[in-house]
Amino acid sequence: MTSAGLEKQTDTLTDGISRGIRRQIAGVGVAQLAQTYGTPLYVYDALMIRRRCRDLAAWDTIRFAQKACSNLAVLNLIRSEGVMVDAVSTGEIHRAEKAGYPTHAVLMQSSDGLPPVHPIVYTADIFDRDSLDVVAKLGLPVNCGSADMLEQLAARVPGAHVTLRVNPGFGHGHSQKTNTGGEGSKHGIWHEEIPDVLRRAEWAGLCVSGLHMHIGSGADLVHLAEVAEALERVAHEIGRSLTTISAGGGLPVPYKPNEVHADLGSYFSLWDATRKRLEERFGHRIRLEIEPGRYLTAEAGSVITEVRAIKRQGTKKYLLVDAGFNTLARPVLYGSWHPMSLCPEKESQNQTARGPAEEEIVEDVVVGGPLCESGDIFTQQEGGFVETRALPATSVGDYLVIETCGAYGFVMASNYNSKPLPAEVLIDDGQARLVRTRQTPDDLVRGETV
Numbered sequence: 316m317t318s319a320g321l322e323k324q325t326d327t328l329t330d331g332i333s334r335g336i337r338r339q340i341a342g343v344g345v346a347q348l349a350q351t352y353g354t355p356l357y358v359y360d361a362l363m364i365r366r367r368c369r370d371l372a373a374w375d376t377i378r379f380a381q382k383a384c385s386n387l388a389v390l391n392l393i394r395s396e397g398v399m400v401d402a403v404s405t406g407e408i409h410r411a412e413k414a415g416y417p418t419h420a421v422l423m424q425s426s427d428g429l430p431p432v433h434p435i436v437y438t439a440d441i442f443d444r445d446s447l448d449v450v451a452k453l454g455l456p457v458n459c460g461s462a463d464m465l466e467q468l469a470a471r472v473p474g475a476h477v478t479l480r481v482n483p484g485f486g487h488g489h490s491q492k493t494n495t496g497g498e499g500s501k502h503g504i505w506h507e508e509i510p511d512v513l514r515r516a517e518w519a520g521l522c523v524s525g526l527h528m529h530i531g532s533g534a535d536l537v538h539l540a541e542v543a544e545a546l547e548r549v550a551h552e553i554g555r556s557l558t559t560i561s562a563g564g565g566l567p568v569p570y571k572p573n574e575v576h577a578d579l580g581s582y583f584s585l586w587d588a589t590r591k592r593l594e595e596r597f598g599h600r601i602r603l604e605i606e607p608g609r610y611l612t613a614e615a616g617s618v619i620t621e622v623r624a625i626k627r628q629g630t631k632k633y634l635l636v637d638a639g640f641n642t643l644a645r646p647v648l649y650g651s652w653h654p655m656s657l658c659p660e661k662e663s664q665n666q667t668a669r670g671p672a673e674e675e676i677v678e679d680v681v682v683g684g685p686l687c688e689s690g691d692i693f694t695q696q697e698g699g700f701v702e703t704r705a706l707p708a709t710s711v712g713d714y715l716v717i718e719t720c721g722a723y724g725f726v727m728a729s730n731y732n733s734k735p736l737p738a739e740v741l742i743d744d745g746q747a748r749l750v751r752t753r754q755t756p757d758d759l760v761r762g763e764t765v
């Protein structure tokens with residue numbers, strides 16, 4: 316498979332910092348995208364999303380954690396790949412329905428004795444009042460992260476089937492803020508409470524048919540084996556009512572040049588072995604789910620920004636662009652590192668206006684945004700330490716492409732400083748399509764009164 320958009324003209328220096336000029340995303344010119352749709356702009360490559368969905372074909376169910384990237388066009392694309400969806404709020408249930416997901420269970424082709432699958436599952440540690448209403452009205456299955464949820468659900472939907480989200484007592488997040496297991500995490504039902512919770516579920520008349528652990532396991536297979544073992548122990552406590560197990564999300568993607576994808580084959584084999592042992596023990600088929608967010612969309616997304624000012628502060632050179640942490644919050648929230656490349660403003664003249672020699676001039680720059688806030692820096696480590704990035708020489712009016720932004724990108728964008736939410740574009744088969752318009756000044760004050 317070839318895709319012009321995947322062949323980035325980026326090379327890597329020995330210090331692991333990438334530099335580069337990037338003129339196209341998924342076969343469409345960066346400058347053309349910026350000039351047609353304005354900046355800052357989110358752009359997604361449909362081919363990359365499809366490829367990532369297909370990577371996980373071995374699993375019985377792939378369930379997209381839509382909080383990573385919930386644009387309707389992206390959800391629709393993912394749905395058309397046979398991928399189910401997870402919703403963590405009423406708003407996400409609404410999005411799933413709008414993107415064409417049915418609210419009732421469906422029998423999958425070639426399901427081979429497996430139980431039918433629910434396209435939409437609600438996962439949370441609480442029901443707010445509106446989500447309990449919607450879940451009850453639509454009869455959606457629920458993945459419960461607290462015992463209180465069980466009783467609240469039982470009061471509204473007697474005999475409901477539920478999945479328990481278990482905190483096995485240990486965790487493994489890529490940042491303190493993304494660790495999803497252990498005492499330091501609010502997520503899931505504590506493993507030692509399971510016998511008590513099962514009694515409460517039975518008392519309330521619920522059927523526990525699913526078991527779920529999402530603890531941010533990353534690429535570490537030793538750790539993953541511990542997670543699978545912990546899940547198996549809890550599965551034994553639940554017993555024969557169990558028909559589905561979920562390995563949760565947490566599949567990593569490479570952000571830095573020296574990072575790699577997880578070994579998907581080993582990842583699957585380990586969980587498949589767990590599933591097979593449970594099938595043998597219970598004497599029926601068990602559906603095996605995976606619930607990726609980041610993995611399906613992160614690499615497909617980029618933010619195109621325009622360089623609006625270049626200045627020196629003492630010894631440091633600053634590149635100020637029109638995207639800030641209102642556009643992409645991961646650097647300020649987690650100190651996340653995103654690849655960056657530059658695109659000269661004038662696509663057609665790029666050969667004459669700028670020779671190859673000039674492209675190789677690499678400067679160490681700090682990249683910041685427009686917000687009145689000193690933390691509005693894209694090149695920062697966790698804790699807010701400002702660092703520099705080696706990038707080709709640039710001028711005001713050029714475009715800076717921030718890459719690997721397709722997960723936890725747009726969905727975390729805000730209106731801080733009364734900046735409009737950016738537009739989103741999906742590129743499929745070389746065709747760019749606007750899938751969300753940029754907010755207008757009136758959008759910013761909608762619902763307010765003087």
Ligand SMILES: *Cc1c(COP(=O)(O)O)cnc(C)c1O
Binds near residue numbers: 529565566722
């Ligand atoms: C966020 C989340 C995921 C997805 O996590 P990724 O790290 O993006 O794969 C999966 N399941 C649940 C319950 C989540 O909250």
